[in-house]
Amino acid sequence: MEDIISIIQNLMPYIVVALAAIVILFFILIIVLFNSLGKVEKKYRRMMRGVNNKNLEELVSSYLDKIDEANKNSQAALDNCATIEEKMKGCVQKISMVRYKAFEDVGSDLSFSVAILDDNNDGVILTGIYSRNDSTTYAKPIDKGISRYDLSEEEITVLNQAINKVNIH
Incomplete structure (x- = not known):
């Protein structure tokens, strides 16, 4: 044990110099770390200050409020849609028309039938019959795709065309 103590006493100046160097190294390291910490703290404070001297928490909170408001407006728009x-x-959505020659002695297809229906296939068929001497127009109501009145072949055709139209919503 005495040998160890004598070795330590002989090396004591070197040990003191080494410990002093380590202390100086740690002191320099502490100064560098404080300097780096100061820079990080400056950046942190600038970030937390945000825009126009608002801090980041207030800024994020205000944006979250705006997002909530936008969600409410979006939901209201979807409800309105x-x-x-x-x-x-209940509005007119399906229209079909057929022109035809009602009588052989009339030279052109001046007679017509028009089906005007809503999404529930409710509506009316308008028919105009043209002859040499006169022209007659009449309407037949349509309820769920069916008429209470007898329909001509052309009226049946125009009704089926209108019913089979596909509406894109």
Whole structure:
């Protein structure tokens, strides 16, 4: 044990110099770390300050509020679209027309039938019959694709064409 103590005493100046160098190295390292920490803290404070001296938390909170408001407006718009779509089912959506020659002695296809239907196939068929002496126009109501009145071949054709039209919503 005495040998170890004598070796340590002989090397004591070197040990003190080495420990002093380590302390100086740690001191320099601490200064560098504080300097780096100061730079990071400056960047952090600038980031937290945000725009126009608002801090980042207030900025994020205000954007979240704007997002919530946009979601509410979007949902209101979707609700309005659904309401409008439901109302549109009662509007004219399907129209079909056929021109034909009602009588052999009339030279052109001046007679016509027009089917005007909504999404539920409710509506009317308008028919105009042209002859040499007069012209007659009449309407037949359509309820769910069916008429209470007898339909001519042309009226049946125009009704089926209108019913079979596909609506794209």
